Amino acid sequence: MNQPMLEDSPYLPKWAEITRIEQLTESEKLFEMRLVSGEPLGHTSGQFVELSVMGIGEAPISISSAPTENDVFELAIRKVGNLTTAIHSSVTGDRVGIRGPFGTHFPVEEAKGKDLLFVAGGIGLIPLRSFIRFVLDHRDEYGEVMILFGARNPSERLFLHELEQWEKREDIIYLDSVDKSGPGWKGNVGVITTLFSKIHVDSSRTYCIVVGPPVMYRFVILEAKAKGIPDRQIFLSLERKMKCGIGKCGHCQINHLYVCQDGPVFRYTDIFDLEEAL
């Protein structure tokens, strides 16, 4: 057994400073951060970090910025538990702990030259935005780009400014919908799967990347399959209670897989018959 060094403790966080905070919706805020050491976070789209506030604890948070913006990174966070409530009360200049990035990433390389169909439900847009932004920064390296975004109601739509830009762009298709309409909403109403009838895909060259609440996957996968997209070109990001980030603590286990290491991004063919996964 090699003598492990204490400095190598995988539980020690690095410090990051909050450089900008933006209120996205009533319950979500975007936090732009920079590692105090000056080094880049070094993530690939789809990965997550363990964010900690000393005295409160740690929680897994997906990275929302593209790796291309590499001196800062962004975490968009819904205020929902102890840690996220604490981080929501922090201000610019505050320091937080970061461990990671952890886990697998979206098929950033594999999908080069191919078409991309992004399907985001609610705050599933947060991790997906990282890949979307990367693709838009490298637009000529990918084929057709389609983005489908569904939210429960208009007030839960995030990144409004970006959604507007995506809608305007000629080189991508952006469609969205809300489950339940609200004041001033003139767009589509209906669950996200209703948007599939509005798009045409060249199935054999399309990669479908899906992130949303657990209940959404089964239905979106059916739509993707109906479009003829091969199972091995469907990717999903699964949410679980990732705690240690290094495949030990057991909280994120699905069968023999650890979402923190073997996920959170999975190829559909790797998990389609896995109990408890979908």
Added chain:
Amino acid sequence: MKLRLIEKSDLDLFVQNLINDYQVDGVKRKEGSFLYGSIKSPEELCLDFDCTVIPPKKYFLPPEETLFQFTSSPALQVTPVMESNPFILFGVHPYDIKAINQMDRIFARGVPDPHYLKRREAALIIGVDPTKVAPRSFWADMGAATVSEGFDLMLTDIGESFIVEIGSNKGRSLLEQHAKPRPATRNEARERVGIRSRISHICKKRGFAFPKREIPTLLEHSWKKFFWEEQASKCLSCGTCNLVCPTCYCFDVQDNIDLDLVHGERVRRWDGCLLHDFAKVATGENFRETRASRYRHRFYRKGLYLFRLLDDMACVGCGRCASACLPDIADPVNLFNKLREDEK
């Protein structure tokens, strides 16, 4: 293999010599039960126990341990914490050594966990062959009656003396410096074989009604059975089976903060997959909401998930879960036999 021998009359001196030089922990009797604890004098040490209440995992993965201390003001600061004082663990049965060997692999694989590994590195393990079998034990059927590694010394009671097998160089010098061993004769070595086979035979009275290598396959076909609901309907979700299991190592990471709200520590604590909130995330979604799903998860983890990782079941047959479970639904022997019966 060269075996040594120490007379029983010399054992107390050996233990006393160890106590003089080391922190020694071992099995003590308490109100009819056996517990690991600090040994301050040789007469406290019990070597003829059947099974301890809590396995020795607590020495390497304590119920709660500090990972680092922090100060949040005026400037954020963390001080890593690592306690790893050399100590001797005296009196560990082979099945528990097997469990420790599995944990060593788990904590060393992938990203190594230095908090565990340093504690492990600091320990000298003196094993002892069981002389009694606990009512619910089935370690013989789990292939854990003997181990070939994971100990520094291994003692076997052969009546008037103990046969000592040396498992490491550290063990060898410990023995030579603190006891008066002599080489064991061929007859004495043979006696060890006989004693081991007799105790194994007694233990084999409990076991699976089919070859245990079939368990992973059995589980592969058993996911959707009503069986799990039926069994788990009695489950209290108390997590006791996790607590007493030598191969359960799941933990939670939490912060303890002092009353000044400035100083505190990040700790890890034992957690258990049978507890309701184990797989629950902050949004309220619980990925194993039902008792049946949590109950089933534990047996799948032992018999299939960790089997894929270790190429061996993560159960050593100590039977602690069976004796500790109030509604008595945790016993792997009963469970797998029933499951197999159901299969037919």
